Amino acid sequence: MLKKILLGVAVVLVALCGVIAMQPSTYSVQRSATFKASPDVAFALVNDFHHWSEWSPWDKLDPNQKVTFEGAATGMGAKYGWSGNDKVGEGRMTIEESKANELVRIKLEFIRPFESTSPTTFTFAPAAEGVTVTWKMDGTNNFMGKAFSLFVNMDAMLGKDFDNGLAAMGKVAEAETKKRAEALAAEKAAAEAAAAQAAAPVEGQPAPAGEQKVAAPTP
Template identity: 60%
Template sequence: MLKKILISLGVVIVGFVGFVSTRPDTFTVQRTAKIQASPEFAFALVNDFHHWNEWSPWDAMDANMKRTFEGAAGIGAKYGWVGNDQVGEGRMTIEESKPNELVRIKLEFLKPMETASTTTFEFKPEEAGSLVTWRMEGNHNFISKAMCVFMDMDTMVGGDFEKGLASMKKVAEAEATKRNEERMAAEKAAAEKAAAAAASANPAPAAGATAATPTP
């Protein structure tokens, strides 16, 4: 009886391994959001890793996560993290950066298992705002293929992308509104200063004063 059970189990395992091997070798996860602000605002939040805690969906998963930074922003900047089981351990490196257009990042997970993928953010101007696309592409190893039999990458990561873009939208739009209010206030102050200067240079006649009669 035990022999039959072991043989049946072996057949199931071999069948499962065979099925897993037929799964796709690559994956792509992509989400897009429209932001009511010009591309520069969302771009700044991605191109500088110091701003990721303002919108990243993963930073909120571990309040005690340890972060390290190298470089200020743009190409060559690095961000590393070590956290709980939800966030694991990994690092990101910006490999390409085009102002207000694109940021391409090498994403490496070290724990719970080693994987590497490419993350790309694209920023396109649109009427009354911009369109931000967040895409992740990579290769599957056997373990990740096996995991995706039960839950694919789009299901596992797509929801986080949506949360991240929603937070990015909120932060970018708030900064755009603040910047616009500051500009309007500066313009108003400049106009008032100019008006005051003009009034000082050309004072109005005193009340009751009469114009001098020219001598014939």
Template identity: 60%
Template sequence: MLKKISMGVVAALVLFAGFVATRPDTFTVTRSATVPGSPDIAFGLVNDFHQWNQWSPWDQLDPNMKRTFGGAESGVGATYGWTGNDDVGEGQMTIQEASANESIRVKLEFIKPFASTSTTHFTFKPASDGTSVTWTMTGDHNFISKAMCLFMDMDKMVGKDFEKGLASMKTAAQAEATKRAEAEAARKAAAEAATAPAVAAPTP
């Protein structure tokens, strides 16, 4: 009896492994949103890792998270490493490509809770009411991640974070757009005041 049960378990495991092996070898998660302001505002929020704390959906998950910045100050070659609790794990990002106000490609490397490497790509396009930002993540599945995806929807899980991040980016972009508009209004007012004709003092 025990032998039959063991053989049944082995057969089930073989069938499960075979089914897992048929799952897709790659994954793609993408979300888009329109954020306020011109493309250079949203581009700047992504191109400088020092700005990610304003909108990253993971940045607030661990108040004690340790961050390290390296390489270039921003743009190609800039790196951002983090170590935190179980919610954020440990990893590093590196900006590999950056086309001003148009697109950014980032290499994303997780170390903990499990090792993996993927690519995130941001595109920025002018829209009638701001800038259309598209955030995409692509990568390869190994056997373990294929098995995990049988029990969880990666698109919904990661996509929810992307949606939260893009919503926060809207807030950060709006703040920057407002700041720029106020600075421009003040500049124009000062210029107009400087060129306005002087008012003669009344004669006694």
């Protein structure tokens, strides 16, 4: 009887391993959103890791996580590392390519709870309303990853985080764009007021030659 049970378990395990092995060896998650913001503002929020805490969907999962910044301050060569609780794990990101207001390509490496590398890109395209940001992550599934995919849909799981992150990024980018527009309008108004004041005649001084009134001749 015991032999039959063990044989049955073995058959199930072999079948399960076969099902796992047939799962896709790669995955890709992509989401896009359009903001009423200028491309350079949205680009800066991604190209500088110091700004990620303003919009990242994972940053608030562990307020006590340890973060590090290395390499370049922004753009290619900039590095960001994190280590926190089980919700955020441990990993690092490195910007490998940066094209102003167009593209940021990142090497995303997870260390804990499992090791993996996922190339990640952000693209920025001008839109009628401002800018469209597309966030894409590609990855590979080893045997454990394939087994995990039997129970969890990566696109659904990560896609939700991407949507939340882009929504937060949009609010920050739109607020910064509005702030810049208001500052520019204030500067323009101040410059126009200064120019008008400079052009106005000063009391007690003769008007410019071209504006002096000629006295009528005495009859």
